[in-house]
Amino acid sequence: MPKIVTLPGDGIGPEVTAAAVQVLREVAPDVTIEEHLIGGVAYDTHGDPFPQPTRDALANADAVLLGTVGGAQDSAWNLLPRHLRPESGLLALRKALGCYANLRPVRVQPGLEHLSPLKAELARGVDILIVRELLGGVYFDGDRKIDGDTAYNTMRYTTPEVERVAKVAFWAAEQRRGRVTSVDKANVLEVSELWRRDVTALRDRDYRGIHLNHEYVDSVAMLIVSDPSRYDVIVTENLFGDILSDLAAVIPGSLGLMPSASLGDGAGLFEPIHGSAPDIAGKGIANPAAAIMSAGMLLRHGLKRPDAANRIDRAVALALRAQPTRDLGGAADTQTFTRAVLSALESS
């Protein structure tokens, strides 16, 4: 019997995770679900944003469903030493799971183009998959320091790190439209030169059917909003991926529509990309669509149950039309939306 660990975390995390769990129980009733602490609430309870009981629980998990971590910019958590802050719990979790490839699909649902800040004709039909390297680069490199009036961090990559995430991008492109855009800043950075060289070599060696091109990160930032339909799969390093995937998330019109999957050596990590939204936490009005769609990605990639995943995707698409939440200009609260998903599931 597959075991899922849920980590609701902070802010609206518990609300949206609870909604996703209701949906999971409906489409995969045989799955065991075990809840644990992460982030600020874990620090408050255990003095550690990624505490030992949570680490232990991951040992035999098949997949992890995360809510959100962190507080407002002025939260007391942000005054803690860096390694005790909620975000550090998330980074440690990614590392512990060995999740090196973060997949963020950016899709504009037919009929929901009007939600986009982009003109409808630009938003229509957008279907991009961003593959972000998640365990390397400036995020984890140990060569980092703040000392008096100087500070530095190091962006470092090795060929094996580049290759393993590029493989995920090529594999994904094979299931899609066969195009990969690799994003770097090779006109300035040596680390991008390595990235570009290794991605190219891998394509030439193992993925000759894929059309690969290289673009600079500044240029992609522009083009992804002014001409999004030019992209199929985008692969990039950790920091560029952080920026570009949040940016691309505006295309569908609400962060509340963006799920993600982080894959790697062991159990995958599935989470909505929106933040903890402390301003609306506890009010029962958060849009749980991204968390529910993340549960769908968990079924697809984590438990290899594509039929159940497809059911969720269809039900969410129906619910978005029937009961749009406030971020989508509607009036549905978290429970109303979730009930709409559940009733769409029943009749499917």
Add this chain to the structure above:
Amino acid sequence: MPKIVTLPGDGIGPEVTAAAVQVLREVAPDVTIEEHLIGGVAYDTHGDPFPQPTRDALANADAVLLGTVGGAQDSAWNLLPRHLRPESGLLALRKALGCYANLRPVRVQPGLEHLSPLKAELARGVDILIVRELLGGVYFDGDRKIDGDTAYNTMRYTTPEVERVAKVAFWAAEQRRGRVTSVDKANVLEVSELWRRDVTALRDRDYRGIHLNHEYVDSVAMLIVSDPSRYDVIVTENLFGDILSDLAAVIPGSLGLMPSASLGDGAGLFEPIHGSAPDIAGKGIANPAAAIMSAGMLLRHGLKRPDAANRIDRAVALALRAQPTRDLGGAADTQTFTRAVLSALESS
């Protein structure tokens, strides 16, 4: 008599610079203009993208007007060792001039909202000034290497580097709406922690009238396109500024509308932010508006002639309506547009 050095550079650089020079001669006939080489053409002539005659010419220049540098992604220049490539000429020029603050105004002209990829109601009235640190961070730090299957670059900042660019941002905000957003990734990077600390300390010490807030770069990438009117002045480090300023440039709808000024210790550097556009180079159809507006910034910031600068801005605004270029959905070529600017100047 003030001396301006023009560096037309590569691609469409010579065409748009020639247009800007025509305009400069009209509004500032007393100025001496001297043309020199930079970028790929400089490499082709002297084996150096920033050759000695150009360096020498800068010694007694009051301001520098740059076109664009670089070729297509597959250009032979990109096969050269990094220090001989066109972009390295530009980086060396910035360094030689000590231009540490790159100012990029992002303004949507009334009546031209329809050019934006954003919905008109979001684009209307946008008026942001991005101040990008231009001589520090990962761009110039000497601690960088590619070696076999590993490579790294170092993002480094010191307090004096942070303070001098933050001063420019606070000074600019004082002339504008009094708000500065400082952008970093302080939840992950030590170098951002220093940045945030030093910007805050400077505000508390010398600019108490300014409203300062801090946002994460991934969040700003989202918000600047989904809610651009929340920003007045944005200040950020070199790499984040590269990405965000290109991104913000989509808001007005064409890179062809984006001038820039780089200020620092000596002569300022003024350039359109668009690239060399090799696909249309030599055809006489490039939009020279950004180069002409950069000449306007040169008059304002470089030669302290605000009246002449204002005349240019008004003339460009008229010409954009009378003779839009192709990138703006019109039919005017470079010369037609330039003549429209000149005739608007005559009647002003």
